[in-house]
Amino acid sequence: MTTHPDSPALSLPPELHAVLDAALDCVVAMGADGRVVLFNAAAQRTFGYTAEQAVGADMAELLVPPSLRARHRDGVARHLAGGAPAVLDRRIEITGLRADGSEFPVELTVTRLRGAEPVLFVAYLRDITDRKLAEAELKASRIRIVEAADAARRRIERDLHDGAQQRLVMLALQLRIARGRVGDGDESAALLDEALAELDGATAELRELARGIHPAVLTEGGLHPALRALAARSAVPVVLQEVPDARFAASVEATAYFVVAEALTNVARHACAERATVVVREEAGALVVEVRDDGCGGAAGAGGTGLRGLDDRLAALGGRLSMQSPSGEGTTIRAEIPCAS
Amino acid sequence: MRIVIADDAVLLREGAARLLEDAGFEVVGQAGDAEELLRKVRGHKPDVAIVDIRMPPGDGAEGLHAALQIREELPAVGVLVLSQYAEEHYVTRLLEHGAEGVGYLLKDRISDVERFTEAIRRVAEGGSVLDPEVVSLMLGRKRANGLEELTEREEEVLGLMAEGLTNKGIAEQLSVSERAVERHVTSIFAKLDLPAGAHDHRRVLAVLRYLG
Structure with missing residues (x-):
């Protein structure tokens, strides 16, 4: 596979061109100089250029939004200088630029064609x-x-x-x-x-x-008083080690509250624990809730407990719930709830 | 004794007002929201304002805010807050600036006329009243986190002190002599390292601070 000396286009057998043009994904190939050498039909439809317009043009100018161009060129240069490929052969999501100037999200894989001389990069993209x-x-x-x-x-x-x-x-x-x-x-x-x-x-x-x-007090007073009240009602003694006084979005507060409530219910029911410890703290844009007990551990996955419903609630908010329960070492329930505050 | 009573539940408010009239109190004003309550309390300057904690227009604790405002503006007016919930948070806020002439009771206590009217009298006289359920929750938590070694009787006396009872009241409740109560109180204060000699509302605050 070589480029023709007097044409920038990759010279391929017509059948192979037909194969590429029938593909649903955009196929765009570029040489070491950054110029487009192949621009299939899907690419033409997606980006709004004809093959004639695209082939021979600088790929970065054509398809990469201005804000990302410098990074793109650095990456190519670093790779050609022998650096480790940062983006090759993996699926990435990035922003593309159409002929009309609009930007859109693309899913992309770039590969360097092995054995091709001169260097040839092929990108497979789709509009997502x-x-x-x-x-x-x-x-x-x-x-x-x-x-x-x-x-x-x-x-x-x-x-x-x-x-x-x-x-x-x-x-x-x-x-x-x-x-x-x-x-x-x-x-x-x-x-x-x-x-x-x-x-x-x-x-x-x-x-x-x-x-x-x-609890009305959660709406009125926030997590601190609500968790204090919860702790006072728990069948197993609870130490509130740390709870922020700050207020968070109602859905975040309710989720944190129900995680603690459900965890304490489980502790009282299954853990044969003498004590539970609750820690709630803000960490890197998330409210982290931890309920630990000193019980027998060995609890089965969250699936069998009321925590399952909370798992869904957390996922909906972009958070996650995890449980560690090594046999004989107590159980720790940990929830992370995004709380851009 | 002159009373203003505020509750957005009209039937309940009127029922309570009738009950109080029957018990010899003079209900000089009734209010359905916090604003009306403040207006009537300012106008009538009653001995006690009985305030439902949750009243329109909000969804929170408007009654509590009104109660705090009354305490600040008219410290001579006793305030008895009624709530459907035994909520320590509200108690803490209500007692932030002292326990003199203030009370917090579960709403269903009003049906126990004798205890209810007794609570109103105590608040009117500058004493404090705290619902036993709130106290028992606080005691329970403190016990879980290491309450000093108290005898069962002493714990009982500690709870009654938190409820705002005087030694005389505690003696009556436990059917023991006042001297016996005094001995328990001295022993409790020594064990818990509380400032001895505190009386009445200051004693309530000291005990609650310990339990908090």
């Missing part, structure tokens, strides 16, 4: 605008689902607070008034006392249920 859009839409949609779930939880808590909980207080009030009018010896007295005791239990249960759905 649609995929990028779809990914962005999917991401936004997943975040919206998490936010909608949080909003629904807040609403349910609010409705319970303003509805059922108030009604139960009213009911208790009325029952006490009734009880006050009934003498202690009356057989209705015992019934009313029983009803009042039952009602006390229901009120307390509903209170804890509402708090579990969404």
